Amino acid sequence: MNDPAPKSVPLDDKDFRDQLVAIIPSLRAFARGLCGTRDMADDMVQDAMTRAWAARQSYAAGSNFRAWMFMILRNHYYTTLRKNARMVSWDPEVAERVLVAGPTQQDGLNVRDVQAALQKLPAEQREVLLLIGANGVSYEEAADIMGCAIGTIKSRLARGRVALTALIDGPAYKDEPSGKGPRPPALSPTG
Amino acid sequence: MHLQETITMPEEKTPERGLKSVREATIAGDDPIGKALRRLHDDVVAEPIPDEFLRLLGEIERKLNGAVPSE
16 A cells, blocks of 8 residues: 655645645735736636646655745746736726725835736736745745746846836825935836 | 845845845845735735635545545
């Protein structure tokens, strides 16, 4: 009955399922940030879970499950993005419904403003801001997930921050400007 | 804020001594952008998992239970 235990094996199906369950909240958060809308994000996560289940034999037990799942999700996101150009445009009416209106944040940026601003960024910058800023993954893990070099991750994060700051500091967001120095340049659509 | 100078430096040559890396700046507790991004994340994570996910997992569960052991 007992399997011999080779070095690199797929997870037992039951364990795989448990890992899948445990990661749902993070996947939903990542997808919500990417897509901007709850329904689209949740659809995307379910598709990613279905794909992951179908491909579970290719996941090696003990490797980074989160990175593996996030990679499946973001690959699916980009595939869908290419198929559906509508996803790239930010719809303020949809944005209204994205986030449940919480209590006004006294101590920082409005989450809804940030969500709206994120949707205006190039997808690669949005993605890296979410992975590192929201999920707290390392440069290395982000590079694995996005399939690019760490230097690319760093520059996308830096550019994303500048662009996001510029968007948030724009006319819609009134708060004390950071003081000295010129404002960050307007969003430049470089990948 | 030191942010501007941090992010205009070429990464490959940034010694990162003293100066915060962009990642460190972003995940720092007092960074407004980082805080907003984390709140975005935490708000979703705090939501109950919607039913359709449970249905999907139910399907997987059924496959698990119905599966003939491969040995």
